[in-house]
Amino acid sequence: MNRSLFLVFLLVTFTGGLFFSGCATHNAAMTFDEEVAVSSPPAALEGFNAIVVYDSWSGNTCQIAEEIAAGLNCPAMAVDDAADLAAGEYDLIVVGSPVHGGMPTGKIENFMEQAAPAAFSAVFVTYGAPLFGTLTANRCLNSMEKKLGGQCLGRFKCNGFHKIFRTYPRHPDETDKSEAARFAAGLLERMGDYATTQGFTD
Numbered sequence: 001m002n003r004s005l006f007l008v009f010l011l012v013t014f015t016g017g018l019f020f021s022g023c024a025t026h027n028a029a030m031t032f033d034e035e036v037a038v039s040s041p042p043a044a045l046e047g048f049n050a051i052v053v054y055d056s057w058s059g060n061t062c063q064i065a066e067e068i069a070a071g072l073n074c075p076a077m078a079v080d081d082a083a084d085l086a087a088g089e090y091d092l093i094v095v096g097s098p099v100h101g102g103m104p105t106g107k108i109e110n111f112m113e114q115a116a117p118a119a120f121s122a123v124f125v126t127y128g129a130p131l132f133g134t135l136t137a138n139r140c141l142n143s144m145e146k147k148l149g150g151q152c153l154g155r156f157k158c159n160g161f162h163k164i165f166r167t168y169p170r171h172p173d174e175t176d177k178s179e180a181a182r183f184a185a186g187l188l189e190r191m192g193d194y195a196t197t198q199g200f201t202d
């Protein structure tokens, strides 16, 4: 094998290794607003009015939306059905999107531009690009958090099967979903403090 062929072989092996090792890892991650106190929620959350609004082209983000909504005991609404949603009337609005080119989908962008801010918000994405995917997911979450307004309590991201790159097959998987449920519980814990000081309206 001559020298340049060997270098090409090394490069392909290294890039391929990185690509597939990146796809094998579990990347569900969440962060919360550290300024908000954590309290034990359920009893205080009567009348708590929350909604999850999401877009999903191939079902991944929808699965996470449903998991978070179940944890919050509130509806999950496809963005197509949310044109007339009075977002400002909710105590908490959680918005989710697949990452498309480092941004949320156009429908989610439009929704966030038009929606009046709820008192509290949270954002989540599913993403599927190998290697640089986490960067694009963070960029997307930053822009969503900024656009949505209200006090953003937390953000969540996990992998979702990428139809073009064929990465992260079977994601979101059971671990991703249980992390999403844990995220919802974390949001509730942070709403509990608000409930004891402000109360909720039915």
Ligand SMILES: Cc1cc2nc3c(=O)[nH]c(=O)nc-3n(C[C@H](O)[C@H](O)[C@H](O)COP(=O)(O)O)c2cc1C
Pocket: 055, 056, 057, 058, 059, 060, 061, 062, 097, 098, 099, 100, 101, 102, 103, 126, 127, 128, 129, 130, 132, 133, 134, 136, 137, 159, 160, 161, 162, 163, 164
């Ligand atoms: C048009 C298009 C653009 C995408 N762009 C990105 C991207 O910039 N970064 C990324 O990590 N994943 C990207 N993905 C992958 C999706 O974000 C990922 O597979 C997601 O889980 C799909 O969610 P859905 O099934 O709810 O549509 C892209 C997918 C499509 C179809």
